[in-house]
Amino acid sequence: MSHTAFYISDGTAITAEVIGHATLSQYPIEIEHITSPFIETEAQALHLCDQINIRYKTTGNRPFVFFTFVEKAFKRLIKQTDSICFDVLSPFTKEITQVLNIEPTPKLHRTHSIHEESYDHRIGAMNYALANDDGQTTQHYDDADVILVGVSRSGKTPTSLYLALQYGIKAANYPFIEDDMDDLKLSNDLKQNKKKIFGLTIEPARLAAIRHERYANSKYASIRQCRMELREVERMYKKNKIPYINTTHFSVEEISAKVISEMGLERHKY
Amino acid sequence: MSHTAFYISDGTAITAEVIGHATLSQYPIEIEHITSPFIETEAQALHLCDQINIRYKTTGNRPFVFFTFVEKAFKRLIKQTDSICFDVLSPFTKEITQVLNIEPTPKLHRTHSIHEESYDHRIGAMNYALANDDGQTTQHYDDADVILVGVSRSGKTPTSLYLALQYGIKAANYPFIEDDMDDLKLSNDLKQNKKKIFGLTIEPARLAAIRHERYANSKYASIRQCRMELREVERMYKKNKIPYINTTHFSVEEISAKVISEMGLERHKY
Structure with a gap:
């Protein structure tokens, strides 16, 4: 059967x-x-x-x-x-x-097509996400709709790309790395766009598992390192009143829906 | 109203x-x-x-x-x-x-959630697409499900990322650039995975318009250059019997659906 x-x-x-x-x-x-x-x-x-x-x-x-x-x-x-x-x-x-009291007029290629007004927005947003991925540049945050921050492998890149491709939302993302941890604070470029910042966090065990897949048995992937980084980052979110969510149990679709909803972002595509 | x-x-x-x-x-x-x-x-x-x-x-x-x-x-x-x-x-x-004769059991977070089996596939495929974007490495084509090729700005990167994020399909992409044009042929890495190659092409006027947005009034964006590159690339597709489509009037969703359908790709998510 x-x-x-x-x-x-x-x-x-x-x-x-x-x-x-x-x-x-x-x-x-x-x-x-x-x-x-x-x-x-x-x-x-x-x-x-x-x-x-x-x-x-x-x-x-x-x-x-x-x-x-x-x-x-x-x-x-x-x-x-x-x-x-x-x-x-x-x-x-x-x-x-x-x-x-209006008849529907089904049209070929009405949805999911290049003829949607939003189309160029989405490609533009994708180029923005790629150019402003992983903190490689921090000068263009004035153009961002949202700036995702978090430790390495907490879900920033997939969420940024999903927001761009699905909704035409310009998302930059910025990682907090080990070297920042002694005195974790927002850089000037981030501070100037503080209202756009949204934080991601994740459970230490899940983060360690994800990092192990990339660099097995490294300090980077150790549960102790993951715990330390997450503790520092969450403390900083709270201190700076940055809204954040724990991504451990959420898919890219769910994280994106929450970011849009909590930040009140305007979508260029439905 | x-x-x-x-x-x-x-x-x-x-x-x-x-x-x-x-x-x-x-x-x-x-x-x-x-x-x-x-x-x-x-x-x-x-x-x-x-x-x-x-x-x-x-x-x-x-x-x-x-x-x-x-x-x-x-x-x-x-x-x-x-x-x-x-x-x-x-x-x-x-x-x-x-x-x-079975009652439905609606479950919370059944669709679009991290609990789908396909989830890790999709994140893995996205990391693959980013690492193998734009010909930056050509050594991992054995792991690809599909390799998109075409001139610069013909739609390779958005399509690769969409295939990854939506369907968990591993798509590499490789650009043919000006320096290749005198004697356009497939590199050894491409030849060894020839059955995975899918070509993109686009109308010269549309390509010139897209390139102008990036580098206005450059040789790169000139209609003459665009025509030349596209002519050479299409000739090469035909000579090597590489399947290809013209993306001019298609969205990322439509290009992706055509690639999946024509290449018979297995999707890890519905």
Whole structure:
């Protein structure tokens, strides 16, 4: 008894994937996931219908199909397959269309495309994050939306890049290193943009494990060193009233959502 | 007449945002978007209900509300507000529950969290992408899932980082620069992993515009230089049978979806 999920679209299929995956992850079943983006011709649509029907025959289970399509003819084709089939935006458009008294106009490449106004923001923000990663320059903090600070390997770089690529938010990041620890304080460049600073911290054991993967058995990765650095950094956050979170149990998505929410950052993309 | 959309969750609210935004973008109306992630207490839920009701009073329009919640009491509270309200996964779970004859078990932080198996893959892939960005090292291509090649500013770096952060795919990238152009060929490190190579190209006018933003009026940004580099690179792709796409009209999401699909890459995250 094996299950299959298809995510299908004339675009990237990202919307279908997000909805389908979030829905199916609530059931304790094994699923093979198949994404079919950029279905743009009838031949492609028909080929896909064959694949779906073959899956039903070979597994005995009707595949789950989550799709978004602009082209109505393709919707009809997919709906005729031996599948449990969801046109993922239709449950919402019905009521909204009624309330607004406006018909929806599905447009190709409306979401997740280069035609979004936000697009150049995101590429600009990514270039900013790379150029201002890991304290390599500290002169451009006036341009930052947020400056993430923390010890080495506390999650600053992935969070900065995620904020840039997903939301067009310009995030610089600055590491506090061993040499700073005797007298930990904010540099002048940081002080001048203090309202933009957001601190990350992490549990010492988790930090030591992450550092061990990079430099096994080093002083850098020792639990004693990790404890010391984190203690000093957290003390400094408190002293300077810098908002901070402990990232130990959070993903990049969760850390980013918390940074945006706590700092009241403006997003350039939804 | 102004409209408001709320995206609400006890997690990141990413699922609610993706669905809500994709749905609402089909209507020609101005919308203010408000995301409220990590609603975890009754007090927070009640405060949010007030905000929604106040919006209705101040704008005269019932706000659109897209939510995912594990806690049923919070669902009930949100549903009682003066809003057009969608429990975004429920249209799909009803039918699936019937078909599978298994009740869904919504779990907190199931999607977009550090508890996904894929999480370490994604951070590892991001570190790989940063270390193997822009041809700075070419010795680790054996570990790559894909190697993106192309001229400077054709979209290699954002695509590499997006593949890593979203899907846990290890993407190196290698630039072909002016000095290579007299006799453009694949280096030995590239040749040894030829099956992993995917080429990017772009229209000369768009490339020149992007390069101008960085180095205005340089030879590097001249349309003549851009045309020459792209002509040489495309000729080389064809000669070596390297699959490639023109990125001019595509977003990072679209380029990534095409690379995954054309190269048959395995994703570590859905």
